[in-house]
Amino acid sequence: MFRMGGIDDDDKLDSEATKRVLRRAIRMGAPFKKTVFTALAFVALSTTGLLLGPVIVRYGIDNGIDGGDRDVLRNAVIAYAIVVVVAYVAARQQYIFVNRAGEGLLQALRVRTFDHIQKQSLAFFDRYQSGVLISRMTADIESMAELVQWGLLQFVAAVFLISIALLLMLALSWELTLVALLVMPIIIIASRKFQRDSNAAYLVVRERVGQNLAELQEGISGVRVIQAYAQEGEQTRQFVESNRSLYKSHVHSIRVSTWYFGLVEAMGVFATALAIGIGGWLENRGDVSVGTIVAFVLLLSALFEPVQQLSQLYNTVQSSAAALNKLFTILDTEPDIQDGTHDLPHRGELVVDDIGFTYPATDTPVLGGVSLRVADGERLALVGPTGAGKSTVAKLMARLYDPTVGSISLGGIDLRDATLDSLRERIVVVPQEGFLFGGSIADNVRIARPGATDAELRAALDAIGALERFEEFEDGIDTEVRERGSRLSAGERQLVSLARAALVDPAVLVLDEATSNLDPGTEVIVERALDRLMNGRTTIVVAHRLSTIKRADRIAVISGGRLTELGSHDELVDLGGHYAELSSAWESSLPR
Numbered sequence: 001m002f003r004m005g006g007i008d009d010d011d012k013l014d015s016e017a018t019k020r021v022l023r024r025a026i027r028m029g030a031p032f033k034k035t036v037f038t039a040l041a042f043v044a045l046s047t048t049g050l051l052l053g054p055v056i057v058r059y060g061i062d063n064g065i066d067g068g069d070r071d072v073l074r075n076a077v078i079a080y081a082i083v084v085v086v087a088y089v090a091a092r093q094q095y096i097f098v099n100r101a102g103e104g105l106l107q108a109l110r111v112r113t114f115d116h117i118q119k120q121s122l123a124f125f126d127r128y129q130s131g132v133l134i135s136r137m138t139a140d141i142e143s144m145a146e147l148v149q150w151g152l153l154q155f156v157a158a159v160f161l162i163s164i165a166l167l168l169m170l171a172l173s174w175e176l177t178l179v180a181l182l183v184m185p186i187i188i189i190a191s192r193k194f195q196r197d198s199n200a201a202y203l204v205v206r207e208r209v210g211q212n213l214a215e216l217q218e219g220i221s222g223v224r225v226i227q228a229y230a231q232e233g234e235q236t237r238q239f240v241e242s243n244r245s246l247y248k249s250h251v252h253s254i255r256v257s258t259w260y261f262g263l264v265e266a267m268g269v270f271a272t273a274l275a276i277g278i279g280g281w282l283e284n285r286g287d288v289s290v291g292t293i294v295a296f297v298l299l300l301s302a303l304f305e306p307v308q309q310l311s312q313l314y315n316t317v318q319s320s321a322a323a324l325n326k327l328f329t330i331l332d333t334e335p336d337i338q339d340g341t342h343d344l345p346h347r348g349e350l351v352v353d354d355i356g357f358t359y360p361a362t363d364t365p366v367l368g369g370v371s372l373r374v375a376d377g378e379r380l381a382l383v384g385p386t387g388a389g390k391s392t393v394a395k396l397m398a399r400l401y402d403p404t405v406g407s408i409s410l411g412g413i414d415l416r417d418a419t420l421d422s423l424r425e426r427i428v429v430v431p432q433e434g435f436l437f438g439g440s441i442a443d444n445v446r447i448a449r450p451g452a453t454d455a456e457l458r459a460a461l462d463a464i465g466a467l468e469r470f471e472e473f474e475d476g477i478d479t480e481v482r483e484r485g486s487r488l489s490a491g492e493r494q495l496v497s498l499a500r501a502a503l504v505d506p507a508v509l510v511l512d513e514a515t516s517n518l519d520p521g522t523e524v525i526v527e528r529a530l531d532r533l534m535n536g537r538t539t540i541v542v543a544h545r546l547s548t549i550k551r552a553d554r555i556a557v558i559s560g561g562r563l564t565e566l567g568s569h570d571e572l573v574d575l576g577g578h579y580a581e582l583s584s585a586w587e588s589s590l591p592r
């Protein structure tokens with residue numbers, strides 16, 4: 001069964017790798033330096049406000065209440081109110097600036113990753129399935145958001161708050177500070193255990209969420225098959241099982257947090273009680289004032305929250321670093337197909353010179369020793385048994401991959417030395433099923449050459465004889481194709497695909513003939529469009545229909561990754577080999 005998620009090594013990074021990833025993330029944030037520093041200034045301001053409060057309270061109690069000076073008391077109250085308002089406003093501002101920097105960075109990262117993915121060759125998409133890429137672009141980038149927006153802010157605020165609070169406490173009374181710090185060793189030990197346990201619990205939750213999503217996705221998209229075999233009960237049983245284990249992992253993770261946060265709070269209360277008790281004794285001896293004790297207690301309560309936050313932050317950093325690491329792996333993948341320096345000539349012979357090919361991430365060669373020369377304007381059909389390597393030859397001829405050995409050239413220029421712009425202009429691949437994007441028919445054709453004028457667009461549609469057909473639609477070529485072209489018939493979708501190629505007007509056309517059958521009426525229109533498109537161009541077609549093969553000048557039979565026969569229809573029939581067999585099988589299966 002399909003599984004996603006899972007704890008793999010990528011989910012856990014050692015501290016060296018974590019540091020490396022974080023340093024790189026910080027470097028990426030350089031353009032947002034100003035916004036980040038502004039946010040940090042507000043962090044400092046709001047934290048200072050938080051810490052000044054207790055100091056003002058002490059002043060009010062000792063000099064205003066105990067000293068019986070009303071003016072001092074009034075001033076203390078006013079000062080306290082001002083500090084609270086300033087801290088509040090600063091806290092809002094810090095939130096705005098941090099989010100501005102965070103969202104800016106995320107936007108830049110999303111665009112950069114998307115752009116990088118768009119430039120990759122087919123080999124990249126063999127390695128990464130679209131589901132994985134989408135999760136990199138969404139979940140992993142979100143996890144970075146958490147780190148940037150909360151992690152950074154919390155870390156700076158917590159470190160700042162803890163250090164200043166400790167300094168202030170020391171200044172107020174070193175004896176009370178020592179007493180309050182008695183609980184610190186317990187907190188440190190508990191924090192370390194919490195970090196370990198909660199990280200492990202987080203990884204389990206993450207894995208089970210992934211499993212649960214996979215169950216859900218299969219259950220919904222496969223519901224027809226499930227119902228056809230009356231397996232609803234079994235599916236639900238599996239889903240119940242997966243939810244139960246997800247529930248357990250959540251409960252465990254909450255238990256881990258509960259005891260830790262409970263303990264830290266209890267330690268806070270204990271330290272406060274100690275401070276009040278011992279503070280009272282010290283006050284009796286005249287060593288500290290009441291105001292100092294109250295300020296101390298207030299500072300203590302401000303101290304424990306950031307301690308909790310710092311422990312949680314550890315997990316955020318860990319999971320974000322793991323997510324970022326995966327994202328960086330993608331950003332570091334150099335496109336296999338690199339730009340060359342020579343423009344391909346407008347016409348020329350296509351020469352395949354002794355090529356061999358092994359798909360990336362596999363080790364069995366699928367092609368070996370294939371050599372072919374296709375003359376300018378010639379039509380070559382590639383035929384052979386399923387899985388023989390026909391489509392692979394076609395993909396190499398259009399440089400969707402580079403051959404592992406040997407070379408392919410057009411008009412004497414090795415495709416590897418050609419500029420990508422000239423390559424995509426001279427050699428166009430028409431896939432079996434051309435993808436249609438949301439938008440109109442015209443928009444979809446224009447994708448092939450965004451700069452094309454309306455007249456050029458209509459000329460391209462007209463050149464393959466499709467203009468008339470589309471103009472019969474209510475909105476003509478401006479008709480919306482809807483999602484993936486659902487408004488159009490299969491044949492019409494193929495016409496759009498062919499019109500794209502006509503708009504580019506390439507020297508070489510590489511066609512992967514659709515295997516699906518169209519109704520005879522549409523079939524004739526598509527075939528006519530194909531004929532017109534092939535006219536005057538070098539065409540290589542992975543052929544599945546006898547009619548297409550018969551229209552070719554020569555036929556290349558690929559079998560077991562090798563070129564086994566090459567010649568015209570008549571020559572190959574005379575040869576009496578594989579093609580002759582195929583052709584007679586085809587002939588006898590045709591309706592009489």
Ligand SMILES: Nc1ncnc2c1ncn2[C@@H]1O[C@H](COP(=O)(O)OP(=O)(O)OP(=O)(O)O)[C@@H](O)[C@H]1O
Nearest residue numbers: 126359362366384385386387388389390391392393
């Ligand atoms: N992306 C890929 N990664 C790994 N192996 C692949 C990939 N694409 C194809 N193959 C393998 O390469 C071999 C040749 O495939 P290819 O698609 O070229 O065959 P074909 O002759 O066009 O077959 P068909 O007529 O069924 O389309 C097959 O064994 C196939 O399993």
